[in-house]
Amino acid sequence: MKIWHRHSGIILPVLVIAALTLWPVITGKASNRESAFTILKAIALASSLNILLGYTGYVSFGHIVFYGFGGYVGLFLLTENEWSLWTAMLAGGLASGMLAFLLGTAILRLRGAYFALATIGINEAMKAFINNFDLFGGPTGITLNFSVYKPYGGAAQALQTSFYAGAGLALLAIVLSHIVRTSKFGLGLLAIRENEDAAEVMGVVTPRTKTWAYVLSAIVPGMIGVLFFFKNGNVEPHDAFPLHASIEILVMVMLGGQGTVLGPILGAFAYQGMRGYLVTSEFFKDIQLSVSGALLLLIVLFIPAGAIGWLRHRIPTLRRVLA
Amino acid sequence: MKRSLFSVFTVLIVVGVILSACAPGATPTEAPAGPAPTEAPAEPGAPTEAPAAVEKTVTIGFTSSLTGSQEVSSKRQVAGLNLWMQQVNDGGGIKLSDGTVVKVTAQTYDDESNKERVQELYTRLITEDNADFLISPYSSGLTAAASIIAEQNGKVMLTAGAAEDDAYKTGNTSLFQLYTPGSQYLLSTVDMLKKLDPEAKVAVVHENDKFSTSVVEGLKPYLESEGFEIVLEEGYASETTDFGPVINKIVESGATVLLGGGHYPDGSTFARQLYERKVGLKFVSLLVAPADSKFPELGDAALGISTSSQWELAATHTPEEAAALGKTWYGPTGEEFAAAYEAATGDKPTYHVAGGYAAGLVLQKAIEDADSVDPAEVKAALEAMDIFTFYGGIKFDTTPEAHGLQTGHQMVVAQWQKDDTGALVRKVIWPTDVANAEPLYPVPAPQQFTGLPAGAGAQRPAPEPYSGAETCSNSISYWHHYPTAFFWVLSMDWQPWG
Numbered sequence: 110m111k112i113w114h115r116h117s118g119i120i121l122p123v124l125v126i127a128a129l130t131l132w133p134v135i136t137g138k139a140s141n142r143e144s145a146f147t148i149l150k151a152i153a154l155a156s157s158l159n160i161l162l163g164y165t166g167y168v169s170f171g172h173i174v175f176y177g178f179g180g181y182v183g184l185f186l187l188t189e190n191e192w193s194l195w196t197a198m199l200a201g202g203l204a205s206g207m208l209a210f211l212l213g214t215a216i217l218r219l220r221g222a223y224f225a226l227a228t229i230g231i232n233e234a235m236k237a238f239i240n241n242f243d244l245f246g247g248p249t250g251i252t253l254n255f256s257v258y259k260p261y262g263g264a265a266q267a268l269q270t271s272f273y274a275g276a277g278l279a280l281l282a283i284v285l286s287h288i289v290r291t292s293k294f295g296l297g298l299l300a301i302r303e304n305e306d307a308a309e310v311m312g313v314v315t316p317r318t319k320t321w322a323y324v325l326s327a328i329v330p331g332m333i334g335v336l337f338f339f340k341n342g343n344v345e346p347h348d349a350f351p352l353h354a355s356i357e358i359l360v361m362v363m364l365g366g367q368g369t370v371l372g373p374i375l376g377a378f379a380y381q382g383m384r385g386y387l388v389t390s391e392f393f394k395d396i397q398l399s400v401s402g403a404l405l406l407l408i409v410l411f412i413p414a415g416a417i418g419w420l421r422h423r424i425p426t427l428r429r430v431l432a
Numbered sequence: 433m434k435r436s437l438f439s440v441f442t443v444l445i446v447v448g449v450i451l452s453a454c455a456p457g458a459t460p461t462e463a464p465a466g467p468a469p470t471e472a473p474a475e476p477g478a479p480t481e482a483p484a485a486v487e488k489t490v491t492i493g494f495t496s497s498l499t500g501s502q503e504v505s506s507k508r509q510v511a512g513l514n515l516w517m518q519q520v521n522d523g524g525g526i527k528l529s530d531g532t533v534v535k536v537t538a539q540t541y542d543d544e545s546n547k548e549r550v551q552e553l554y555t556r557l558i559t560e561d562n563a564d565f566l567i568s569p570y571s572s573g574l575t576a577a578a579s580i581i582a583e584q585n586g587k588v589m590l591t592a593g594a595a596e597d598d599a600y601k602t603g604n605t606s607l608f609q610l611y612t613p614g615s616q617y618l619l620s621t622v623d624m625l626k627k628l629d630p631e632a633k634v635a636v637v638h639e640n641d642k643f644s645t646s647v648v649e650g651l652k653p654y655l656e657s658e659g660f661e662i663v664l665e666e667g668y669a670s671e672t673t674d675f676g677p678v679i680n681k682i683v684e685s686g687a688t689v690l691l692g693g694g695h696y697p698d699g700s701t702f703a704r705q706l707y708e709r710k711v712g713l714k715f716v717s718l719l720v721a722p723a724d725s726k727f728p729e730l731g732d733a734a735l736g737i738s739t740s741s742q743w744e745l746a747a748t749h750t751p752e753e754a755a756a757l758g759k760t761w762y763g764p765t766g767e768e769f770a771a772a773y774e775a776a777t778g779d780k781p782t783y784h785v786a787g788g789y790a791a792g793l794v795l796q797k798a799i800e801d802a803d804s805v806d807p808a809e810v811k812a813a814l815e816a817m818d819i820f821t822f823y824g825g826i827k828f829d830t831t832p833e834a835h836g837l838q839t840g841h842q843m844v845v846a847q848w849q850k851d852d853t854g855a856l857v858r859k860v861i862w863p864t865d866v867a868n869a870e871p872l873y874p875v876p877a878p879q880q881f882t883g884l885p886a887g888a889g890a891q892r893p894a895p896e897p898y899s900g901a902e903t904c905s906n907s908i909s910y911w912h913h914y915p916t917a918f919f920w921v922l923s924m925d926w927q928p929w930g
Contacts, residue, residue: 139559143552240640240667248640248667249596249649252576255583255603265584268551341547341577342602345642347670348547348573388541388549389556397542398499 115291122283122374126152129378130276144385146272146340149279151381153333155361155373156282160289160326162359163367165319166302167217168225170355171232172330177349178235179205179331180338184251185244187339194261198274198335205331206324213323217316220305229352236350250345257339271340278336282329287370289325298322302368364408366417375416487525489535490805492517492795493563495553495578497570500545501670502593504696504724505784506570509593510540512781512788513567515773516796526796529803536792543569550574554581563587564805567791568607572596572614572642575607582606588811590795591836592787596646600829600837607836608814608828610791612843614643615650617740618691621717621845622651624862625689626658628873629714633663635687637678637702639694640667644719651691663687672698675705683711688874693718693739700730707733714874722848725780728856735856736875738847742783743790743823745770746859747844747866754820763793766822790823847872 129149133142158172183201186192192200216227240248261267289295297318300308309315338344357380365376383404387397412419421428492513497506517536520526525533539561541553550569557563558581566582568575568591575594582589583604591599591607595614600607625632634655638644645667655662664685668678682690690706690713693699699721706716707730715738721727722739748766755761764772769789773781781789794817799805801813818827818840827840845862849872859869 140552140556143555147549147552237669240669248645249598249642250573252598252602254601255580263584264580268580268584340580341551342580343573343576343598345573347641351546354548385549385552388544389553394541395498398544 118370119287122371125374126280142272146275148378148381149275150333151377152374153279153282153329154358155377156286157326157329158358159362159373160322162362164298165322169228170225171228173355174232174235175205175327175330176334178208180334180344180349181245183335184338184344188251194339198332201335202328202332205327209324209327213320217319232350236346240346252343271336274336278333363415366415369417372415372417485531487533489537490564491537491539492565493539493557494567495541495543495569497545498542502545502570508782508784509570509788512785513792515776516789516792526799547577550577551581554578558585568594572599575599579604579607586807588807590791592791596643600834605835609836609838610787611742612841613837614646617647618651619654620843620862622654622658624845632689633687634660634689635664635682635685636692637666638692639670639698641670644694675702679709689715691717696721696724703737704730704733712877723783725782734848736872740843741846743786744844744846744860746868748822749824759820762797762819763821769822786823793821794826
């Protein structure tokens with residue numbers, strides 16, 4: 110019973126991932142598969158950022174750097190060393206984790222706005238570095254030859270495989286998020302979020318704890334980067350480190366409710382679902398950016414705590430399920 | 433309560449203004465509405481001897497960049513394609529030997545100049561909208577992502593605005609390129625320089641992106657083989673708005689000629705700042721931006737700026753040229769195309785417009801040659817194609833190493849000069865057999881344009897020292913897409929996390 114209470118918060122997130130995975134299978138439509146992939150990718154990225162933003166209270170504007178860096182490392186290993194997608198994904202995740210460890214050791218001594226500004230600088234610096242790094246193709250990036258898809262059954266089957274891998278990574282991200290939230294380590298992060306000085310007094314070794322939170326939040330983005338660019342067939346610095354994508358992930362986390370497992374999932378689902386609908390809607394497709402901006406404005410004005418925060422506040426009995 | 437009512441009103445007003453300002457009907461590149469994709473007998477009462485005329489509508493699917501960095505060029509390309517569709521439908525469609533009349537309609541989405549949704553949108557175009565043929569997005573990176581979807585669904589994709597060579601060397605067999613490949617973009621400019629000034633010292637300064645870098649990769653070995661000294665090679669970020677540090681390097685290098693650029697936003701800014709700094713280069717050639725009809729809005733800063741162009745009306749290709757080369761001529765003349773475009777839009781066509789139109793024209797020819805709209809047969813017709821249009825030669829590489837790469841098309845060099853009335857016009861200056869003006873070389877120093885006494889510009893002035901910031905990358909340009917998120921995050925209470 111105790112275990113059930115502790116882990117009941119993971120049920121809804123898993124059901125959401127399962128539903129998203131089954132949606133294209135049941136409908137049998139490739140376009141639904143692509144839409145679901147975009148949402149699953151956003152869920153994986155938002156849930157990862159939530160470990161840092163929601164649990165630890167540190168705003169990272171440049172979290173997309175791990176997605177881009179991991180993607181580059183993975184694609185390089187795929188093309189130059191002919192690694193399989195699976196080992197390349199693992200390597201991309203580990204490379205991003207190592208990068209987060211090195212960066213975290215240095216910049217997590219900063220707090221608040223100073224940390225947020227430093228993360229923007231890191232993303233731009235990494236973009237400039239990759240732009241001038243010939244091993245990764247410099248500004249032209251890395252383009253995959255179609256023969257890369259052969260071991261996965263050709264381009265068509267590779268896209269299907271990528272979709273299931275994306276679902277797996279989204280699941281990994283939420284399980285990781287849940288484990289962190291329900292662990293003693295997560296409790297330390299929440300203490301840091303509420304008052305870092307007090308947390309230190311209570312025995313939380315804050316620099317080390319924050320660094321590990323940063324590392325954990327970077328691994329899945331690194332893996333999803335490899336998968337996305339494998340699926341797209343090429344990677345360029347411009348696509349790998351888009352600052353606006355970092356802000357979109359922040360918006361998703363806060364839209365759903367930061368600091369909860371389900372919040373970023375709902376935020377990612379709502380945001381990408383809305384963008385996907387608007388961009389293909391006959392009526393809205395020419396004004397989709399304006400409409401999505403106006404809708405976000407309304408949500409921010411009236412539900413500033415995010416959807417889950419609002420629900421938890423209004424209906425206390427749901428607090429255990431909406432963890 | 434009053435405050436929340438005020439908030440609601442404010443939001444409603446903002447939403448109202450946005451919606452009224454951005455009504456879908458205001459979009460100039462809206463695809464012409466075609467008939468529903470159905471097959472229906474055209475004339476039920478026709479005599480029984482004649483083959484039954486069946487009308488068939490094919491859907492052409494593509495994404496375009498209605499927003500983002502590729503917006504200007506992408507919209508021109510779509511405008512050209514729309515004109516072709518309009519003409520085909522108004523002319524009664526494409527007629528096949530079995531009596532079928534093929535009309536065309538378009539389905540299009542905004543890709544925001546962003547790769548994130550390109551595969552999703554092309555999958556939707558193929559599986560939901562039942563697109564029969566595809567046109568590529570504008571830019572090489574977006575096209576590379578879309579080409580995988582085209583390949584896996586066996587759909588032909590004609591590419592205009594995707595010049596970079598690598599996308600055609602991936603082993604795909606679905607792409608067919610309309611543009612001269614990126615690696616050959618500036619070669620004719622080098623040929624011209626060789627004649628004008630073999631001693632020129634060349635600075636190669638380009639946007640750090642896939643297309644511009646591929647152009648430079650083709651340019652550098654050619655410059656060296658022709659005996660030119662490259663005194664500077666520098667890349668700049670796509671979002672650059674301050675070219676001060678780059679211009680300083682150009683001045684310090686002692687370069688007399690500048691070759692490079694990238695796309696419209698950076699290219700037009702670069703040209704303006706070169707003028708404002710009075711750098712006094714003898715010759716400047718930039719990619720893409722000077723080929724746009726908006727470029728003269730820079731005023732005197734546009735004077736003398738050259739570009740490599742896929743097509744210019746002044747040097748349009750003719751049936752006589754095709755006959756001399758022994759090629760089959762197809763489609764309207766350049767003058768007919770330009771007049772039709774001007775009548776439809778009130779604007780003069782650029783090479784991006786011509787590229788979009790030519791993509792449609794080539795597809796039309798392939799359908800006629802195949803005498804079918806079956807993708808496999810149209811693809812075979814494209815592979816066998818070797819024709820000449822107003823846009824130039826069209827022939828595709830059919831080897832597995834570079835399938836679909838354009839091998840029949842040549843570029844010209846155009847330069848902004850002043851006509852007798854003092855208005856800026858784009859003149860063709862190379863190759864000499866199609867040129868309608870002599871190259872303006874060296875380009876007069878900037879003082880001569882600003883009303884200074886005669887002779888003041890005869891001696892090149894020293895460039896003004898630069899005192900601005902040393903960083904040239906400016907990513908703030910992204911914010912305009914996400915104003916809400918920006919202000920929201922800024923207004924967050926940082927205190928509890930500090």
